[in-house]
Amino acid sequence: MDFSELVQKRQSDRKYERRPVDRDLVVRCLEAARLAPSACNSQPWKFVVVDDPDLVKQIGEAAASLGMNGFAREVPVIVAVVLEKMNLTARIGSVIKDKEYSLLDVGIAVEHFCLQAAELGLGTCIMGWFDEKKVKKLLGIGSKRVPLLVSLGYPAGETRRKARKALDEMSCWNKY
């Protein structure tokens, strides 16, 4: 599968088979995330993989509210991505240039995880909407932020057509 096929295949999966995911496969996804680039090679992330059946149910419950992410109650694995402190160089750059590099970095690393999962026949869904306080308490995270959760499992739905802006809406040449 070449990269353009992989990009087509990766989608937000909200329906999963009940079977668990072998930890060896999760490790392959983590490995792809581990090698992601980041500002000043800061790697400001920690991936907390939740595959304990009771705990994953509680985390899923914390993700499901106001009609959002109801599927999260029934997934075999959820990964909580913790925003770690950047190194000094990246922190100084972030302040001088008024840009939160670490969020850009976390987006990149999480997508490495999801693309690797898609290649392995696994499905993912990145969730930004969840009860962060509850998730942090359940996992013992303390005061750090958890920008994203990612569900992981064998997808049970079909592959959808992607709805996206046209190329000339999302890009241009030599002038904005």
Place this chain on the structure above:
Amino acid sequence: MDFSELVQKRQSDRKYERRPVDRDLVVRCLEAARLAPSACNSQPWKFVVVDDPDLVKQIGEAAASLGMNGFAREVPVIVAVVLEKMNLTARIGSVIKDKEYSLLDVGIAVEHFCLQAAELGLGTCIMGWFDEKKVKKLLGIGSKRVPLLVSLGYPAGETRRKARKALDEMSCWNKY
């Protein structure tokens, strides 16, 4: 090339051959970025591809300062990524959950671009350090933010070994 090989191959390239990059290849990278996921499918990005030789030199100049990004003066293509307004759902979510989803989204889309480039034998370097005001003026961007520039060209350096945190430093199971 499978995804784990692609992830190994992608690196921050800071030395390029002088030859230009065919626009067809740039379009393939844009296409990968176009299909990236985003919060509420908001797609809050616009990729301004600069391949006009005079203009790319001026943008490169705006990226090079304080000993950073000197290589940007000699690259065939630079892409400026503009942060566009999220859709209403994503904006409301961002406010309620106190998270800048659009930065996470831009990180994801930019990395799709870079991974596709790597597969095509092209090199990239994501730059967060540059004179944003100058770049915006040169490209007519107005008041919107430009979180990142990406250089693109045929790499002239060798592939380096990646220095990263160990797997058990960047991940854990069921407890932070």
